[in-house]
Amino acid sequence: MALKSPISSEITSSRWLVHLMDRGPLEVSVSPAASHAEVLASYPDALAAEPFVADIEEGSAPITCNQEAAIVRWLADTGETDHAITTDVLIRCKQDSEARAYYLARARCAVGDDLDDRRFCTQCENLRSGVCSVAKPGGVVSAPRGYRPVPDMLHRCAGYSPNSNCLTRPT
Numbered sequence: 001m002a003l004k005s006p007i008s009s010e011i012t013s014s015r016w017l018v019h020l021m022d023r024g025p026l027e028v029s030v031s032p033a034a035s036h037a038e039v040l041a042s043y044p045d046a047l048a049a050e051p052f053v054a055d056i057e058e059g060s061a062p063i064t065c066n067q068e069a070a071i072v073r074w075l076a077d078t079g080e081t082d083h084a085i086t087t088d089v090l091i092r093c094k095q096d097s098e099a100r101a102y103y104l105a106r107a108r109c110a111v112g113d114d115l116d117d118r119r120f121c122t123q124c125e126n127l128r129s130g131v132c133s134v135a136k137p138g139g140v141v142s143a144p145r146g147y148r149p150v151p152d153m154l155h156r157c158a159g160y161s162p163n164s165n166c167l168t169r170p171t
Contacts, residue, residue: 011036013051014088018043027052032085063094067104074107118154125163134159 012033018026020043028039028049039049068090075086093100108120121127126134126141127149134140135147140159149155 011051014092015052016049017052018046019048019050020045021047031088032082033088063090063100067093067100067107070107071103074103118156119160119162120151120153121149121155121157122151123162124157124159125161126159127163132159 012035014030014033016028016030016034016039018028018039020026022045026043028043030039030042034042036049036051040046043049071089071093072086075081075089080086089099089103093103105122109123121132124132126132130148130151132141132143132147132149135143136145137143141147141157
């Protein structure tokens with residue numbers, strides 16, 4: 001039994017706070033954005049639902065133009081060209097650092113112009129806790145032991161070995 005709500009059915013949101021009788025409010029994320037009626041239809045036990053806007057996390061850095069471009073490029077590469085969904089993803093990345101980290105990780109793993117053999121170190125199984133495990137003076141990666149590569153920079157590395165988290169692997 002849903003209570004009547006003053007929220008217009010024209011308003012859509014990708015995040016909702018759904019109020020249930022038997023427990024506290026439930027934060028729900030939907031994609032693509034849904035209307036109030038659609039959210040209530042998905043949660044028949046809901047008493048009410050309201051659009052939820054998360055506060056931007058204090059201390060989180062704003063998303064950069066390069067990060068935005070990488071996410072949009074990755075979405076396009078996966079076949080997602082719907083402007084509304086792309087905009088929704090970018091808004092979510094601006095407000096939620098976990099969402100931003102997720103999409104940036106996907107975008108980093110998908111980097112791979114066929115002619116470009118550079119990779120992010122986060123794509124390599126030899127990176128453990130931020131340290132390159134094959135780095136040693138005179139080794140495959142000639143660097144001091146305990147070498148911590150810059151994480152957001154592409155590298156061409158003889159010690160590269162794709163990790164299981166990457167969506168694309170060079171052949």
